Amino acid sequence: MEEQATVENVIIEEKISKSNGDVIIKRYQRGKTLGKGGFARCYEITEIDTKKILAAKIIQKNTLTRNRARQKLISEIKIHKSLHQINIVQFIHVFEDHDNVYIILELCTNQTLNELIKRRRRITQLEVQCYILQLVNALKYLHQNKIIHRDLKLGNLFLNDKMEIKLGDFGLATKLDFDGEKKKTICGTPNYIAPEILDGKIGHSYEVDIWSLGVIIYTLLIGKPPFETQDVKTTYKKIKACQYTFPDHVVISDNAKNLITKMLVLDPSKRPTLDQILQHPFMTSNSIPKTAHISTLVGPPTMSWLSQYQSTQSSSSQQKRLADTAPQQLMKVISQDRVSLLNDAQTQNNFMKDSRASSQKLVDMRATQQSAKTLPTGITNNMNNKTFKIQRNEIFVKKWVDYSSKYGLGYLLNNGSSGVYFNDSSKIIADPKQTYFEYIEKQSDNQQYEVNSYSLTDYPKDLQKKVTLLEHFRGYLDTDSIDKEVIDQSDDNKIPMVYVKKWMKTKHAVMFRLSNKVVQVDFTDKTIIILNSDTKSVTYINKKGEKQNFPLSTALESQNHEMTKRLKYTKEILQHMLQGTQAQVINTQLTLTNWNQK
Numbered sequence: 001m002e003e004q005a006t007v008e009n010v011i012i013e014e015k016i017s018k019s020n021g022d023v024i025i026k027r028y029q030r031g032k033t034l035g036k037g038g039f040a041r042c043y044e045i046t047e048i049d050t051k052k053i054l055a056a057k058i059i060q061k062n063t064l065t066r067n068r069a070r071q072k073l074i075s076e077i078k079i080h081k082s083l084h085q086i087n088i089v090q091f092i093h094v095f096e097d098h099d100n101v102y103i104i105l106e107l108c109t110n111q112t113l114n115e116l117i118k119r120r121r122r123i124t125q126l127e128v129q130c131y132i133l134q135l136v137n138a139l140k141y142l143h144q145n146k147i148i149h150r151d152l153k154l155g156n157l158f159l160n161d162k163m164e165i166k167l168g169d170f171g172l173a174t175k176l177d178f179d180g181e182k183k184k185t186i187c188g189t190p191n192y193i194a195p196e197i198l199d200g201k202i203g204h205s206y207e208v209d210i211w212s213l214g215v216i217i218y219t220l221l222i223g224k225p226p227f228e229t230q231d232v233k234t235t236y237k238k239i240k241a242c243q244y245t246f247p248d249h250v251v252i253s254d255n256a257k258n259l260i261t262k263m264l265v266l267d268p269s270k271r272p273t274l275d276q277i278l279q280h281p282f283m284t285s286n287s288i289p290k291t292a293h294i295s296t297l298v299g300p301p302t303m304s305w306l307s308q309y310q311s312t313q314s315s316s317s318q319q320k321r322l323a324d325t326a327p328q329q330l331m332k333v334i335s336q337d338r339v340s341l342l343n344d345a346q347t348q349n350n351f352m353k354d355s356r357a358s359s360q361k362l363v364d365m366r367a368t369q370q371s372a373k374t375l376p377t378g379i380t381n382n383m384n385n386k387t388f389k390i391q392r393n394e395i396f397v398k399k400w401v402d403y404s405s406k407y408g409l410g411y412l413l414n415n416g417s418s419g420v421y422f423n424d425s426s427k428i429i430a431d432p433k434q435t436y437f438e439y440i441e442k443q444s445d446n447q448q449y450e451v452n453s454y455s456l457t458d459y460p461k462d463l464q465k466k467v468t469l470l471e472h473f474r475g476y477l478d479t480d481s482i483d484k485e486v487i488d489q490s491d492d493n494k495i496p497m498v499y500v501k502k503w504m505k506t507k508h509a510v511m512f513r514l515s516n517k518v519v520q521v522d523f524t525d526k527t528i529i530i531l532n533s534d535t536k537s538v539t540y541i542n543k544k545g546e547k548q549n550f551p552l553s554t555a556l557e558s559q560n561h562e563m564t565k566r567l568k569y570t571k572e573i574l575q576h577m578l579q580g581t582q583a584q585v586i587n588t589q590l591t592l593t594n595w596n597q598k
């Protein structure tokens with residue numbers, strides 16, 4: 001077995017010795033890197049004969065010099081090899097050569113829940129239920145086979161192309177010889193580790209997985225782990241004291257709180273069993289989809305998807321109450337579910353593939369959704385009270401889809417208008433009620449922009465393709481998230497409509513220049529800068545979705561360094577945008593100074 005390496009084309013060869021002495025060679029083509037762990041590097045590989053695409057975890061033997069590392073790998077292989085369950089990453093094969101050990105696994109194309117949470121920040125209860133149901137199934141199988149995983153965390157929960165959960169990484173797993181056995185090894189990942197493991201004296205068993213599962217549910221719903229602090233020591237102190245709270249600014253159901261509270265208890269014997277978790281109202285008050293929708297990789301689910309699974313049965317009065325309030329709670333949760341920009345080429349590619357597979361037309365979706373708490377200046381958002389009044393200068397981009405690889409940028413504004421910035425620099429913008437649209441195009445003779453209004457039912461034939469694309473984009477950008485009250489009020493902003501005049505993308509951010517003289521920059525780390533020329537102010541929305549306003553004149557001197565760094569970066573991109581033509585700007589991946597390092 002040896003690797004014939006060239007930079008682009010690495011073939012991995014497995015020499016298989018047959019009992020009659022013949023040697024056959026099986027070849028794999030190494031593809032892109034999927035990720036890197038403490039010991040292993042993982043690649044996509046293609047089995048050349050069968051064209052099967054798989055994952056290969058490659059461990060360099062020279063990293064296994066210590067006996068403990070070798071034993072750990074042997075144990076991982078032994079345990080993982082024995083497992084066959086739909087929600088566990090399928091172990092396919094293992095072989096070695098002089099330099100490496102190769103573990104061939106089922107390929108999970110959609111990364112892990114860790115990356116999902118980085119993009120989405122937090123997810124809706126229905127998605128959590130769906131993931132937990134699958135994970136509990138995997139755990140039931142493990143525990144029935146006397147195996148404790150001991151490293152349950154978002155980063156070990158993979159998603160395959162069908163959005164099925166696949167539990168992976170059995171590096172810390174252990175098999176008990178008998179059910180009452182207690183393990184004493186200290187292992188796990190700081191945020192998810194159970195208190196009895198830290199204690200070390202009393203020993204631990206299956207219940208450590210229940211604790212970590214509680215941490216996972218909390219993290220998915222709230223957006224950060226319950227015991228997270230700046231340093232590991234303090235985190236361990238908090239875990240040992242079971243000291244955590246539910247933040248006020250995130251609305252989660254009483255059932256979710258109740259289940260988490262029952263799972264995160266110091267006494268392992270008091271934690272619910274896997275069956276008790278499945279029977280808890282959190283898991284029974286509504287029907288749960290088998291898998292989450294592919295679009296939820298990058299944005300919150302649509303209301304139409306959510307509504308299919310609203311409360312069905314309600315055996316107890318408590319469940320009945322939840323059934324009555326569930327849609328409202330979901331609404332709140334969704335509105336707080338800010339979606340970050342996708343910065344990871346790998347996911348974009350996967351998403352593209354998946355989108356094609358599920359015959360969705362638009363790819364490379366990137367969406368931002370403002371949370372209810374973070375609407376910029378002057379917008380009062382009150383779900384029960386129709387007091388919306390959006391001034392023209394308060395309009396900004398609420399969601400967007402980058403399909404510039406083919407057509408352009410589709411977007412949805414917070415007033416309900418939808419538009420497209422086409423690759424040929426023409427623009428189209430439709431009113432929220434979808435009755436008419438404006439088409440903005442440069443005249444060929446004098447290079448001036450010309451704005452024409454048409455009814456959506458009667459317009460020139462040569463605009464048909466663009467109008468169809470607009471409708472596709474709008475359909476994709478789930479307009480349900482725009483509050484109806486806002487749409488009703490938006491007639492005030494009728495003519496001329498606000499639209500995206502220019503946009504550009506860098507490694508760290510996407511910038512929009514709107515026709516209301518607003519400049520908006522959505523950073524990949526979920527922070528947003530909005531410059532308002534009318535009010536001469538800067539709105540900064542931090543990672544938590546909290547909004548702060550600054551007068552433009554003094555903003556750069558502000559003590560909020562997070563904001564000033566991004567403001568400087570904004571100024572830099574703005575200069576590029578003002579200098580370049582749109583075509584140049586789009587085609588250039590600007591290598592600007594990294595605002596992080598400034």
Ligand SMILES: Nc1ncnc2c1ncn2[C@@H]1O[C@H](COP(=O)(O)OP(=O)(O)OP(=O)(O)O)[C@@H](O)[C@H]1O
Nearest residue numbers: 034035036037038039040042055105106107108169
């Ligand atoms: N089956 C798979 N399909 C797709 N990607 C995978 C698969 N297995 C692992 N990866 C990717 O490879 C990375 C490293 O894998 P893994 O975490 O198993 O390695 P490790 O060295 O055991 O890591 P750790 O330090 O977390 O124990 C993962 O974070 C993930 O991005």
